[in-house]
Amino acid sequence: MRRYVPHISSEAKAALELIADKGTDAAEYGDAFYRLGQYLAKRLKGAGLGRKTLLVCTSEDADFLARGIFESISEQTARRTPAAFACFWQTRFDPAKEKSNKKRFEVAPIIKRYEEQTDDEIDSLIVAKSIIATSCVVRHALLDTVGRKHPKKIFVVAPVISEGAPERLRAEFPKKVADLFHFVYFATDGSPDENGMVWPGIGGNIYERLPLSKTGGMLTPRIVTERRQKHEAELLRVS
Amino acid sequence: MYSLQEVAAACGPNLARYVQNKARGGAAGQKGTRYEDRFALLKIGEAAQAAFDRNGSFSARWNVSFRSQAFCFVDDLVVYRSATRTAHHYQAKNQATVSWGKGAKSLSSDFRNQLKLGKSRKIQTTVTLVVNSKGKAKKLQADVPSGLEKYTFVSFFPPDQSISKLLKYKPMRDGLNSLLGPDPTDDRLVTVGMLLLSAWTEAGKVTTLKKMIEDLHKREAPLVRPLNPVRVISSRLRAVLNSIPDFHYSLEKGFMRWRYGTTDRGCFSQHCGTKKFAAFAQRVISRRPSTFADLEVELG
Numbered sequence: 001m002r003r004y005v006p007h008i009s010s011e012a013k014a015a016l017e018l019i020a021d022k023g024t025d026a027a028e029y030g031d032a033f034y035r036l037g038q039y040l041a042k043r044l045k046g047a048g049l050g051r052k053t054l055l056v057c058t059s060e061d062a063d064f065l066a067r068g069i070f071e072s073i074s075e076q077t078a079r080r081t082p083a084a085f086a087c088f089w090q091t092r093f094d095p096a097k098e099k100s101n102k103k104r105f106e107v108a109p110i111i112k113r114y115e116e117q118t119d120d121e122i123d124s125l126i127v128a129k130s131i132i133a134t135s136c137v138v139r140h141a142l143l144d145t146v147g148r149k150h151p152k153k154i155f156v157v158a159p160v161i162s163e164g165a166p167e168r169l170r171a172e173f174p175k176k177v178a179d180l181f182h183f184v185y186f187a188t189d190g191s192p193d194e195n196g197m198v199w200p201g202i203g204g205n206i207y208e209r210l211p212l213s214k215t216g217g218m219l220t221p222r223i224v225t226e227r228r229q230k231h232e233a234e235l236l237r238v239s
Numbered sequence: 240m241y242s243l244q245e246v247a248a249a250c251g252p253n254l255a256r257y258v259q260n261k262a263r264g265g266a267a268g269q270k271g272t273r274y275e276d277r278f279a280l281l282k283i284g285e286a287a288q289a290a291f292d293r294n295g296s297f298s299a300r301w302n303v304s305f306r307s308q309a310f311c312f313v314d315d316l317v318v319y320r321s322a323t324r325t326a327h328h329y330q331a332k333n334q335a336t337v338s339w340g341k342g343a344k345s346l347s348s349d350f351r352n353q354l355k356l357g358k359s360r361k362i363q364t365t366v367t368l369v370v371n372s373k374g375k376a377k378k379l380q381a382d383v384p385s386g387l388e389k390y391t392f393v394s395f396f397p398p399d400q401s402i403s404k405l406l407k408y409k410p411m412r413d414g415l416n417s418l419l420g421p422d423p424t425d426d427r428l429v430t431v432g433m434l435l436l437s438a439w440t441e442a443g444k445v446t447t448l449k450k451m452i453e454d455l456h457k458r459e460a461p462l463v464r465p466l467n468p469v470r471v472i473s474s475r476l477r478a479v480l481n482s483i484p485d486f487h488y489s490l491e492k493g494f495m496r497w498r499y500g501t502t503d504r505g506c507f508s509q510h511c512g513t514k515k516f517a518a519f520a521q522r523v524i525s526r527r528p529s530t531f532a533d534l535e536v537e538l539g
Binding site for chain 1: 400401403404407424425426427429430433434436437438440441455458460461462500501502503504505506507508532535536537538539
């Protein structure tokens with residue numbers, strides 16, 4: 001049974017219904033995630049991101065949910081240090097042969113990253129994910145960044161989370177880190193099924209539903225290409 | 240490691256029956272979630288530290304076997320090195336009160352009988368009690384029953400359930416690092432810890448360090464270091480990679496680490512001796528990417 005957070009806008013609710021609907025086409029699905037990113041960013045605004053912010057996302061979320069959040073928070077911090085963007089490519093692997101052990105040992109290490117430079121101490125770390133089901137991908141993103149960037153606040157942001165996801169994620173970290181977590185989301189669905197899927201959730205597997213264009217073995221999000229080119233142009237200009 | 244007859248010969252038929260009942264009582268279904276399993280992970284890591292030489296190759300004479308619920312008195316974990324006939328037995332107690340006790344079935348009696356059994360089979364044996372607080376460990380070490388002091392130890396191991404929390408315990412961190420490819424970040428150390436815990440859980444009652452590593456490689460598990468690292472990649476692959484502006488790579492612990500400019504970096508998920516890496520090399524050689532944008536789709 002889905003539960004919405006209080007004071008959710010009708011626009012956010014409509015976008016959540018669109019992504020849960022298996023009949024929504026790929027372009028509309030991607031647009032809905034982009035808008036959800038913008039709506040979630042409004043909630044982040046009230047929480048006070050501070051001067052130095054790093055947004056982290058996975059490659060499949062980068063052009064949709066994460067772009068929506070990033071563009072919105074970048075507007076808000078226009079007169080401060082620009083927010084930095086990071087995209088992680090994570091390889092999910094479940095080593096368990098036996099069904100009873102599946103998911104218990106699932107891992108998603110980062111094997112490739114695009115990450116813009118930030119100080120070793122930041123005000124806010126935002127980890128954006130289309131859905132937090134088993135928490136495996138988010139856990140690895142946090143494991144990588146928290147120790148390196150020493151954020152004062154950690155925002156775990158997703159349109160939909162599964163029942164108990166905040167508690168499961170907090171249990172993985174030392175208390176002083178877990179106490180920094182703020183979960184920003186719109187809806188809670190039931191627990192993940194044996195395949196790690198949550199229903200209605202985001203209407204199935206995001207890889208099959210988003211308009212992702214792979215030119216080789218791995219996806220390169222447009223936002224990464226754009227920002228990398230911008231960064232390289234900056235470097236050329238400075239030199 | 241020991242048979243019913245050997246235990247009976249060394250300690251008498253009553254104690255052999257006691258060991259038999261003890262061995263039947265192990266909660267095998269829970270393996271992977273228990274305190275003793277997380278402790279086993281530490282010992283697997285420590286064994287790996289000894290087994291990989293300075294050149295990063297696995298030395299077979301340092302291979303050890305790991306047994307859980309073994310047929311013996313001190314049975315939570317037994318680490319046995321056949322090359323030297325050396326056995327380290329561990330009993331792990333993650334509870335508030337632990338005492339040596341007296342009489343049959345006490346820790347004191349189990350530890351004494353274990354040393355007697357080892358001696359009867361000419362196996363150099365140590366017995367260690369593992370507890371969840373440093374204070375408790377200190378007190379129990381001071382109270383080791385008389386006559387057992389030489390080969391009996393008490394160790395502390397943290398009670399934390401998640402591997403990420405256990406990383407703050409340096410011996411665990413160092414142990415997992417010895418099984419990981421390069422770049423020991425928390426993300427990567429937890430990955431290797433979870434993979435090994437899975438391998439240990441599925442191993443049954445006995446396995447070896449080498450077998451666990453080989454099993455993970457067979458399943459194409461990411462980041463686990465190779466037994467024998469590749470030290471050089473093909474000249475044709477080198478030529479293509481070297482031609483890409485601002486792209487740098489190195490081979491570390493048998494893996495290819497790379498970086499591009501100041502924003503992009505990574506480490507190929509499997510070591511350079513795997514089929515996956517060979518397929519990557521083949522694709523790169525045949526497609527000859529000339530920019531990072533062309534190459535990056537292959538860097539999985």
